[in-house]
Amino acid sequence: MGMQSHVPVYSHPRAVAVARLDAVSYWYPGGREPVLKDISLRVRRGEFLGLVGPTGAGKTTLCLALMGIVPQFYGGRFFGRATVAGLDTLEHPISALAKHVGIVFEDPETQLTATSIENEIAFALENLKVPREEIIARIPRVLEAVRLEGTEKKHPHELSGGQKQRLAIAAALALQPDLLILDEPTSQLDPLGSQEVFATVRELNEALGVTIVMASHAAEEMAEFTDRVALLAQGRLVKTGAPGEMYGDVEFLHEHALRPPQVAETFYMINNYGVGVAQIPVRLDAGIAQLSALKNEHAVVIASATGLPTGRESTTPPLLSVQNLHHRYGDGAHALRGVSLEVREGEYVLIIGQNGAGKSTLVKHFLKLLEPTEGKVLVSGTDTRELTVSGLARRIGYVAQNPDNQIFNTTVGDEVAFALKNLGHSAEEVEARTVESLEAMGLLEVRERHPLALPKGDRARVVIAAILAMKPEIIIFDEPTTGQDYRGAKYILEISRKLHEMGKTVIVITHHLYLMPDYAERVIVMGKGTKLLDAPIRQAFHDIDLLASTYLAPPQAVFLAQSLREDDLGEACLLLTPKEVAAHVAGKPLGCIA
Template identity: 60%
Template sequence: MEIIASLDKVSYFYPNSQKPVLKNISLNIRKGEFLGIIGPTGSGKTTLCLTLNGIIPQFYGGRFFGYIKVAGLDTLEYPVSHLSHYIGSVFEDPETQLLSTSVINEIAFALENLCIKREEIITSISSALTAVRLEGMENKHPQELSGGQKQRLAIAAAIALKPKLLILDEPTSQLDPIGSQEVFSTVRKLNKELGITIIMVSHASEEMAQFSDRLALLSDGKIIKTGTPEEIYTQIPLLESHNLRPPEVAKIFYGIRRKGINFSQVPVTLEQGIKTLRELKNNIVIPTTPKKSDRMHENNLVPLLSTRNLTYCYENNIKVLDKISLDIFSGEYVLIAGQNGSGKSTLVKHFLNLLQPTQGTVQVKNKDTQTLSISDISRIIGYVGQNPDNQIFNMTVKDEIIFALNNLGYGKRQIDNKVYKILEDIGLLEFSQAHPFSLAKGDRARIIIAAILAMETDIIIFDEPTTGQDYKGACSILEITRKLHQAGKTIVVITHHLYLMSNYAERVILLKEGKMILDASIDEAYHKVELLKSTYLVPPQTVLLTQEMNRNIQNKYPALTPNQMIKCFSSYEI
């Protein structure tokens, strides 16, 4: 098969770095393939992408060893401007790539800079819009588009140059499930119908298993293994040793096989999993489902946070929240879910009194929020935003926490003792004198959590806390939420990544177009598959497999996690 790109013993050191980020990498990329690159944060994935389009070392400098050829061109001999004719790049955040005031101008921008003739530009724009399904949106401002549409526009701008190779670095990490699916299906279409070779970096293991032809596992700057999704994602111990999350389907059937149950092959996609599940119908043994207490209906329980007929409209009378009534009780762990634009963030802004209702009321500890100052509410509700950088403004980690305590009137000795304990508990003691922005994003989120712990709030709200995190980083933050919940804190998490919350949340509030369409236990909510799909949310693969399993049994079992489903299988036929 023809090779479109090749790396030969590539190593790279960033300027002033003593440690290589890439270590002796050799890899051939076949023309027309969809190559997925997987690996933990810090493994060198982004650096590898930047070497393929010449940005490293041409713009970054540093020390580069080895050779890279793309479409027959040595990336050291040709300038990036020339390489861009053959290599398109799309990055994690589409906002950083969109510069123009309309969709059509965005796609034309690169073409005009390359002095392509007007007639060719018009033809290229039309073809690119058709390829990414944005026809009819030519005159829209990019900010009017959804997250998935923005990313598809960034892809359109890249493919308008008709590249032979398209590189995408975490293009879906900031998107909701429908936006993510839009991007993956668009990229696969470009790959299959236009023959564009795809290199995609992603932590989305279920989608990578479904769409990739081949995977390369990168860790600590080295290629650990390459192979088909079936060859890589069935090696569960290998993946977990590199802090990677396998597709839930693969983890489930790997666990079932370890119980001594034989079947042809561990599946890695949902379709394969359903087929294998049907082969094992005689091995299903449903365990007893434990009963769970329902805090929402305990006697004499007073809500800690409540809304009644909460309605909010923008100035143009567009309704963002529509008659939402809910109660959140002390000690609960609540998941608020919904696609982008469903009203999740607007609801939370009302909890924090950053917005006032158009109609209805919001109460915190039986007091109307409109009678409380934001300072008063900050002593009751702590908020960890999606981007921790927006909440950090001190020069050291320690000072960030001291700032909150100073405002509460503590003495110096009390502050020193409190800061030491909080930093120790949160795992940041060794970084107390470090500048916050010298830490990884996950650790910066911990700083905000530490500052909130210092405030001793009753409720802590986490707004999309796992966005942009790898699996290890996401679990690390969610484990903090678990410990806080076990310590008696009321936890509210906002996310559309349902698969991450199966082991944590107790209750789910589901929003759609500003309305609350479900308030139920997580066991019940996750198995409302059609309702979730109507809001463009994707239940965990475990839930979808369990639904298939429950078709053939009398006592339905509401499994949420791979381990719960594995328990449903016995090596003895019944």
């Protein structure tokens, strides 16, 4: 690694705390409840500390408290003491603390302000009056550290999501901080971007000894990369421990509405089946090894019965038909290359692929927000060229990634009624459909509230209710789980299930494959503008090589299932979930799809 020779290596005894929180409690101005409650925590120099907890647990506030932004910027009431590099965060200005703590936030788009990458890195250094020569010397070093060397003159917007986040890390790293804080740095990124960021952070930690504090919902990666995990719940520090100890205690995680890594969940279930598991593994390689050992020790019989759900075979005429679709953007980018597919009424279809694979471009053709360069899109047999955007909007509902972009009325009721009024329905019809839709989404009680005053998950429900009121045949969810914690993501997906059960055709675009086995029946894998695969979910998720070609990885349960296949089964057994894998290992199969 070149970075070792250029970037200063942080070599300090681990026992030394780089940051300390002693009985820290904090109220935001006007807040009725404290957001942090008696938090005492040491961040040891050189460690990679993971912060986990459901949304609202206080993770972001804790990160901001380590930076002095809480309470110096927000105000409020602060109890206890927080120090970073020996500096009390209330007695030293944020500018002084910024020399010791770098912070990277969730959304890379909101962190980048300069017009070139080198200016972006130089910005904070200039503000701290670092001499020009030193700034010029640091820029290539930190770019090398995050593997962005040679991009100095590029505009940040030319970078991919993962690269932007790495640039934000580089900008923080240029300050040569004692502590680097990352607050949900991968939640807005596709799997490739997320991998890039985790790999970069791990390298910074292991090769350079940078102390890391990272808040994240990515259980599998946190279990893999962190040295220690701290769990926050309702503002309290509930427990700290090694990843094995924290993520191995599955019941404890469930109690706190957290998702364990699938490998841990699988072994927890195996244990519950009465097959003794000495220690629950939290990392995939350990899980695969332990599975093999377990079978040898206990002579576990892996059954190969049939009977797992495969998804429905529909014989109805296609609701959506895409025929040899090509799309070229104005700049010449060939975003779709001869895509053909059909979606039938009542299907639940998952569309996956890396960023730039053509997923959104494809979906925009369904809504006529884009028109084919070649080929055609038919909705119920009619070419979309003959249909209007407004006409299609009545039939196809679209829930964008950020619900706030679709909200513009001042009450929840008005938001739901807005489109109905514009479609010329009578006042009685508008009222009836609004009430019906609000009831279906459980929003009737907040009808008079401002939509933006609701939590993010509820705001998504407002958008869904508005779409539902138009009684569409198809509902498209574009990255509905991005930025949501496990509970929030499941909540939205349960709504999609409910809509599916109501007979709606549901199309979901997501990178969170581990969430989807309980919902989707069919998967369309996109890559570089082409349809790589269109198959039932079991088949698609087990095509690991094909998923890897579009920078996706299936859930850990699939890897575990495949390890079973290699070791024991001798036939394809397309298990998808921890529950299915555990049942098979315990000799009580739920079924097996060969």
